[in-house]
Amino acid sequence: MTAHQNTELRVASADDKREWDAYVSQHKDSSAYHQFAWLEAVKDAYGHTMLGVLALCANTGQVVGVFPAVLMTIPLLGKRICSLPYCDVGYGLADNGNVLNEMHEFLAAQMRNVKGKKLEIRGVEQTSLETTQFENRKVRMLLPLPKSSEALLSSFKSKLRSQIRKAEKNGLTFELGTSNVLVSDFYHVYAQNMRDLGSPVHAEKWFKAIIKNYGKSSLISVVYHNGQPIGGGIIIKSGNNASIPWASTLRDFNRLAPNMLLYWSLLSHCADNGVSVFDFGRSTFEEGTYKFKKQWGAEPQLLNWQSFDESNELIDAKSDAESGTSRVREIAENIWRELPLKFTIVTGSILRPYISL
Structure with a gap:
């Protein structure tokens, strides 16, 4: 001490x-x-x-x-x-x-x-900044929630509401909970989606550990099409805020809008259960996932990741382009996408504990 x-x-x-x-x-x-x-x-x-x-x-x-x-x-x-x-x-x-x-x-x-x-x-960044300072930088997207899902739905633009209805009209359903069945159904979607993105997956035991330790402060939503899991996400809660660290859908079914139903199922649950701020997670300013989160009404907050050396001195963060890793990463991702799913799950589970991202 x-x-x-x-x-x-x-x-x-x-x-x-x-x-x-x-x-x-x-x-x-x-x-x-x-x-x-x-x-x-x-x-x-x-x-x-x-x-x-x-x-x-x-x-x-x-x-x-x-x-x-x-x-x-x-x-x-x-x-x-x-x-x-x-x-x-x-x-x-x-x-x-x-x-x-x-x-x-x-x-x-x-x-x-x-x-x-x-x-x-x-x-x-706790202080609010001009959006001109966000260019090409990582942000997290935060959405203040009203006190009910009804109020939340009525706050959305008609285009967004119709996309949620589209998923329902396409026969998609969702289930909320923390059962092992839901963990497995979520993992099935997550593992396939991460392989398609060219990224190593967490082991299934990681998600079981999250659910076990967060208990009632965690929740899984799985979206189904004719009984098949095609979308899944996990939220964790603390006090009056919630975060969604993982959300995935199978790209073959994206035309049915499973991601709209997935996010709506979790947002509506949060609004009805005392959550006042929903953290959609990390995106690059103005890129695809940023725009998806922005349509729900989320606003960006700049992330400020810093590294310090043995002397507690700030280490200059070189950009990926400067350090030459972005090209290597691109090649690795392209190879990973072509690998068999089972192989990526086994290999990803070995690698993932040592990748802090």
Whole structure:
């Protein structure tokens, strides 16, 4: 434990879960990823070390800050600390800037202790910016929700409402829940979609770990066509906000508009169950997925991902183009798309724990 003036800092354990989550749920800048469940799921599914920092007031013992983080040991690349892997955000939450800085320094010290190479913090721009500053950059898309699905539906433009109705007219249905059957049906769609996108998949055990640890704060929606799963998404909740880390549809059925029914099923559930902000997740400003999310009324918030070296100095983020990786990635994605689905599931499950994106 490290003490700074009247703040005590330590690595949080499972015993701290209730206090941690209570603090996260009431903090105005928190996300569903800040829940202790995310750290537990990472540990359960992939064996990485939980390194969340808990800040306590030395006088009262009350929580004054949390900083979720994971220690990843990556073959050939060594150790790194990430806040947080497999999602868009994971910055610290605190009562004030001093506590936040102390927790950041504490993580940097942990990194030196384990001879880590990099500390990555996936932050957001809390101040509102002119959209001219968003050009070619990653944003997350946030939608404020009214108090009912009825009010939400009436807020949509007629074109959007007709697309939702189109999916229903095409005979598509959806089911909500957290059963193993729904996990498997979601995974069937997700694995095929990720292969088609040229991207390695998470193992099915990762999603089971998410559902197990988030419990009632998680929900799966699966869209069916004649009994076949053709779309699926998972949301996680914290306090009055919800995030959708994964959503997939099978491209052969996209003409039936399964993605419209998928998102509507989850948005309407959230509006009717006390969620006031829905996080659609990461997109590149003005690109395809951005425009899809924008049509629902979501607004962009700039993501600000930063990496720090052993001395806690900011590492300059070179663009993919400068470092020459974008071409390599393109080739790898094209090869991956041609591989048999079963092979991509097995191989992806081996690779994915070490890919923090």
